[in-house]
Amino acid sequence: MKTFFTILFSLFLFQHTLPAQVAVEVPPPNYIRTVIFNDGSGYSQVPIIQLGQSINLEFDDIIGDEANYYYSIEHFNYDWTPSQLVKSEYLEGFDNVRINDYRNSYNTLQLYSHYNLQIPNEDTRGLKVTGNYMLSIYNENKEVVFSRKFMIYQPLTQVRVEVKKSREVKLIHSKQVVNFEVSSQEFIIRNPEESVWAVILQNNNLKTGIYNVKPQYNIGNTLIYKYDQLTSFWAGNEYLNFDSKDLRAATVKIRSIDVEDLYHHYLFQDHIRAFDPYTYNPDINGNFVVRTMQGSDPTIEAGYVWVHFGLRTYEPLEDGDVYLYGRFNNYELDESTKLTYNPGTGAYETARLFKQGYYDYKYVFLRNDGILDEGFISGNFVNTENDYTVLIYYLPPGGRYTRIIGVGNASSLNISN
Known part of the structure; x- marks a missing residue:
């Protein structure tokens, strides 16, 4: 019996001396697209809202089978370690409930289900304290599909x-x-x-x-x-951009259009701007806006299009990889944004599925040592x-x-x- 309590006490001490785990956002899988998270106005961004204001989350499931999704909210310390508060101390009402507001796409080649979550709502009536928060989306198996951070403040200073x-x-x-x-x-x-x-x-x-x-x-x-x-x-430098609001019309940025199962937009090739003089080019600082000319409600009538990118370098870059970068996927560097060098065209190329709209993007260089160099391709201009x-x-x-x-x-x- 003495040995049992000794082991139990040792486990207790071990658990309480482990460093608290720092929370990180879980990126969405490929079938979750166009995550828009904000305070209900403006562009998609990390919501930094005043106590009492609302937040809004939207996303598309391109499987389009009206899957069930649930959400939860957690409170964190400054350093994104879990706070000591229990849920009832920071949340009025309850979470872990199903997202009931969803609609299916209309008149689009790519079927999808569009989900919308607003907080406060009849279940989660409000958040009581300021600080760091994480909103997590779960599936029916209670697996985290993706998560996003947000902050609540009180203007005391x-x-x-x-x-x-x-x-x-x-x-x-x-x-x-x-x-x-x-x-x-x-x-x-x-x-x-x-x-x-x-x-x-x-x-x-x-x-x-x-x-x-x-x-x-x-x-x-x-x-x-x-x-x-x-x-x-x-x-850094101003972002590049393209506008795919019209599926069937080329623009200043879109070189040509093709149709297979979905529309394909081929952009004009970009080039390394680090050695060019700075030129002011109005942007929306990496953000995006969903819009379409093929319908009146972009949330369910905007289609999906394959956008083809090319960065002309004439030869492969050493000691690193090239990625697309922007709010469109929360600045994640993954396989969907990685470019591959094509010796036939002398350019880094990739294609990615986007919902119709206006998008900012830039090319960044991830060095083999793990350092992200945003200015390697675009340059840095004061x-x-x-x-x-x-x-x-x-x-x-x-x-x-x-x-x-x-x-x-x-x-x-x-x-x-």
Whole structure:
């Protein structure tokens, strides 16, 4: 009996000394397409909403068999480890319920079922606290199909953000630096060096964010962040784009159209822009919009089309691979976005299935050592227009979860020295 309790106690200690697992998003399988996640307005993006606002998730299942999907919501700390809160402390109502709002495609060559989930709803009546959240979609076998992160904040502080050029001479034309201040006249932040963390996002992309930024110093009730390299981003270049709203008509970007089982759009070949002068080309910072000229309701009347890409390099690039990059698949690098070099055309090529619409994209280079080089093909130009978002996390003394107490935004259009 003594041996049994010794083993039991050892297992208890082992489980409680293991490091908490950091949550990561699960990318959707190939049959789940066009995931749109936002606050109900604008483009698909990581929703960063104020406490009490709603979020909206849409996606297509191109199997089109009206499969059953369920959702759950989990709360996380600043570092995406599970928080200590039980579900009833952060969620009003309940989750783990079926998504009942779905419709089948109409008058399209590719059949699909379109699902829509809005929170709050009659089951999940609201979320009670601020912080990091994960929305997960399950199938009937309780397997996670895909998941997406989102954040809820409460504007208890004012976050003033500005974008500046790098103070390092060799980087002044290729990097953008984010400086900001956090202030509050009424909300008192105690021990900010240990209790406050800042996250900086470029174009709402969690994968390239800068995390765990501490205040440089404070003046009264104002926290100052005036770093140079620590809060700097490669400026990148404006995104390329194509518009497939009309399945049967070529555009400035679409070279030719073919029809097999589905429509095929062949884009004009792109080229390496890293050595070209910067040219302003209005974009939507990697995002996309679903639209069609073949119907009045794009959610179920927009068709799917194979889009063929080509990046002319004349010879294969060494020590890495080329990928398509954009919000269309949440900036994931996978087989559907990997390009293969074709010696016959001297270009990297691939084809990917897209729902009709307007899409931003760029080519990125993933080095063999695992480092993603966004500017290797597109270049880095300080005049590039980028949006920046700063989130302020706070763990009060004795607190059981990390709160988000402020959000600030700025555009590099107003960049200064």
